[in-house]
Amino acid sequence: MINRAVIWTLIAFISFAGIALGGYDLSGSEKAESLSTSSSALQGIEASAGALAGAEIPQMTASAAGTEQAFSTTQTPTNTELLTLLPFDVEASQSTQVFFKGSYLGWNGFEVQYPRASPGLWIERSGSWSWYATMPLGSWARELLYVPTASPISIFEIYPSGYVMKHDLGSVPPGYYYIWYYADTPGRHLSLFALSNSASNAVTIDVYSIPHQKVTPTDPKKECEKNSYCHWVNDQCLCTMPDPVDPEKEKC
Incomplete structure (x- = not known):
């Protein structure tokens, strides 16, 4: 269970300055900033504190793949796709399920229950969109965003060390979008996005290293x-x- 105390404890541990390679992979971009140098930006995620819960999230950080593995790829997206909100085709995804209120729902049932005024964030797993996934180091996966209203959007990533990166994504019309997430550092990551007056739930991602395979030379x-x-x-x-x-x- 991830709660308000956890998120603010992580933020309190921020000790790094400057720009680093973020989990959405734009090193040195003018769209990215370290929250350790902009305390006002922290206010944008305060509203999310009550929504950082997910019963399916394990207490321990996963160090290897499991049944919760993200639907990921090692193919790097094109430059035009990096840190860009891309339109998501809901009609083409009707067979997948969406996590909400502790269970997975079909799209029709989900859209009936989901509060249309609330922003939402998920990560793609095989056949579902979830609040939790594991990913191998160096891989990419899609995150799904529901944007309820046109507003400036910022997406945040909290690293295992407590380092926080903020990326400004501009403003888009209401609807569903996706963005590519890059697993750049082993350990447990949190990501969420904020509008001008509200914030999404958090997605938890456990990034694990793939063990080096020793190759036995042939005789x-x-x-x-x-x-x-x-x-x-x-x-x-x-x-x-x-x-x-x-x-x-x-x-x-």
């Missing part, structure tokens, strides 16, 4: 001698191809 001599017509001579594989089979003799 060239053994590989060579797997073929009956090959022999290892003077550190070389010498092969004498067998004579072709005579079909007439084969009949006899």
Whole structure:
């Protein structure tokens, strides 16, 4: 359970200054700023404190993939897609489910229940949009935003260290949008977005490192001698191809 105390404890631990590579991958962008250098920006996420709960979020940070893994890719989005709110086609996603009030609902049931005046944020998993997911380091996944009203939009990421990055995304008409999220640092991350007078729920993302796979070198001599017509001579594989089979003799 993530609550108001947790979010403000993280913010209190902010100790870094300047611009760093953010989870939405625009290093040094004029759209990004460190909240450690702009205390007024913190006010924009205060309204989210009561919405940072999710019963499905594990207490412990995941260090490996699990059933909650994000639907991710290692393919980097194009430059025009980075830190850009892109229109989301709800009609094409009717078969997926959306997390709300502790359970997953079909789109029709979700849209009936969801308060239309509240901004919402989810991360894509296979067949669903969730408030929690795991991601391998260096991968990308989509986050879904519901924007209830035209307003300047800022998206925040809270790093495992407590470092907070704020990205200004401009203003868009009401509706559903998605943005690409980049898993750039191992550990537990929180992301949320704020309008001028309200903020979304938080999405929790556990980024894990993929263990290095040790490659056992092959023995060239053994590989060579797997073929009956090959022999290892003077550190070389010498092969004498067998004579072709005579079909007439084969009949006899």
